[in-house]
Amino acid sequence: MPITDQEIQKLKETACSLRKDIIDITGWAGGAHIGGAMSMVEILAILYYKYLNIDSSRPNWEDRDRVILSKGHGGVGYAAFLASKGYFDKELLKEFNHFKSPFGMHLDGNKVPGVDVSTGSLGHGLPIAVGLSLGARLQKKNWKTYCILGDGECNEGSIWEAAMAASHFKLTNMITFVDRNKLMIDGPTEEVMGLEPFSDKWKAFGWIVKEAQGHDFKSLSEAIEFAQNETKAPVVIIANTIKGKGIDFMENQVKWHYGGLNSDLIEKAKQSVDRM
Numbered sequence: 001m002p003i004t005d006q007e008i009q010k011l012k013e014t015a016c017s018l019r020k021d022i023i024d025i026t027g028w029a030g031g032a033h034i035g036g037a038m039s040m041v042e043i044l045a046i047l048y049y050k051y052l053n054i055d056s057s058r059p060n061w062e063d064r065d066r067v068i069l070s071k072g073h074g075g076v077g078y079a080a081f082l083a084s085k086g087y088f089d090k091e092l093l094k095e096f097n098h099f100k101s102p103f104g105m106h107l108d109g110n111k112v113p114g115v116d117v118s119t120g121s122l123g124h125g126l127p128i129a130v131g132l133s134l135g136a137r138l139q140k141k142n143w144k145t146y147c148i149l150g151d152g153e154c155n156e157g158s159i160w161e162a163a164m165a166a167s168h169f170k171l172t173n174m175i176t177f178v179d180r181n182k183l184m185i186d187g188p189t190e191e192v193m194g195l196e197p198f199s200d201k202w203k204a205f206g207w208i209v210k211e212a213q214g215h216d217f218k219s220l221s222e223a224i225e226f227a228q229n230e231t232k233a234p235v236v237i238i239a240n241t242i243k244g245k246g247i248d249f250m251e252n253q254v255k256w257h258y259g260g261l262n263s264d265l266i267e268k269a270k271q272s273v274d275r276m
Contacts, residue, residue, distance in 0.1 A: 003221035007050065011217050014084075015045045019246050019273045021080040021090070023266055029076070029097040031260035032105065035250055037077030039181040039241040040148060042215050044081045047146060051224055056086040059113040065143050066116045066132050070125020071150035071179060072106040073258075079103055079112070087114035123156030125149060126176065130162045133174040144228070145174040152184025155193045160205065166234040167206025175227040176236045179214065181243040185257045202236050214239030248272045 019041055026032040048054075053065045069078050076096065083090040095101040102111035106120030117128050129147035136143055153159065166174065178198075186192050195201070199209045210226055213219040220239065227235035243257070244250025247269045250259075261269065 002225060003046075003050065003218060008217045011042075011045050011049060014049055015041050016246075016273055016276065018045065018077075018080050018084060020270050021084070021093075022077050023247075023261065023269045023273070025076050025080060025093050025096050026259075027261045027263070027266045028094045029105075031258060032076035032097070033073040033258050034076060034247075034261075035183070035243040035253070035256040035259070036071060036150060036179065036181065037074045037080075038245045038247060038250065039214070039243045040071075040074060040077060040177075040179045040239075041245065042217060042220060042241075043148060043177055043179065043239055044077065046217055046220050046224065048081050048085055050221070051228075052146070053143065054085075054114075056082075056114065059087060063141065063143055066129075066145045068117045068119065068125045068129050068132075068145065068147045069107075070119055070129075070147055071122070071153055072119030072125075074148075074150075074179075075103075075105055075107040078107055078115070082112065082114040085114070088112070122150065122153040123158035125153075126159050126162040126166075129174050129176065130165050130169075130171060133166070133171040134169060136173055137171075143173075147174065147176045149176065149178045150184070151178055151180045151182065151189050151195060151198075152192070154178065154195055154198075160201075163202065163205040163207065170232070171234050172230050172232070174234060175224065176234065178236060178238045179241055180238050181214075181241045183243045183252070183254045183257065185254075187254055199238060202238075206233055208233050208235045209238060210235060211238045211240065214241035215245055246273045246276050248275075 210223040212223040250256040
């Protein structure tokens with residue numbers, strides 16, 4: 001169902017609140033991959049608060065939609081959303097990435113309710129999504145698999161092997177996002193290992209490409225609605241985003257791929273989020 005203005009306003013409020021949660025968790029942990037967590041907030045918000053067919057009281061419900069955060073280092077953002085949906089007590093996140101905490105920097109599906117797939121080694125998420133989607137088809141299930149990739153991750157050959165397979169098997173029961181913030185751990189993607197012409201690459205592998213403004217809920221909604229109704233080929237949504245979005249001193253700064261926050265920076269970051 002197309003998104004309404006009322007839903008957009010509510011999602012904006014949710015995104016603001018979750019950004020502040022991510023800031024807090026980064027502070028509690030002593031450091032996290034905060035830049036890439038901030039760039040995918042709107043993607044996670046629209047999925048978890050509008051489109052996903054899930055039930056946090058039944059994290060292993062067989063007919064739930066599956067989510068794979070292939071860019072698993074963004075777990076600090078993923079954990080914030082799962083807590084907000086009631087999969088576990090938010091207070092537990094004060095121990096994020098601490099000794100003996102169930103919350104590692106990359107979330108473990110065997111330890112964290114709501115995590116369908118453990119990720120961390122980049123390039124693994126899309127191949128797993130292909131397997132899940134094939135499994136759903138063979139079992140005649142209607143649930144969908146949503147996979148979120150980082151753009152730097154698309155340097156991995158396994159991504160493109162999976163892309164070929166998804167196209168070959170016409171897996172229209174999976175929707176893939178690329179968090180296209182154009183920065184990776186070593187610098188700009190186009191300097192480290194150029195991806196452009198990025199859309200053309202996916203098209204050449206047999207995918208339908210929808211580009212979206214990754215911080216605009218209407219744009220994301222239109223892309224998701226299109227992908228959910230596509231029956232001919234898999235769809236990839238290339239979401240153009242800003243690393244560190246919402247925190248002015250982090251935006252488009254590669255040094256904030258990973259970083260820590262003291263009390264002064266936490267306050268400064270939250271004030272920036274309030275000004276969005």
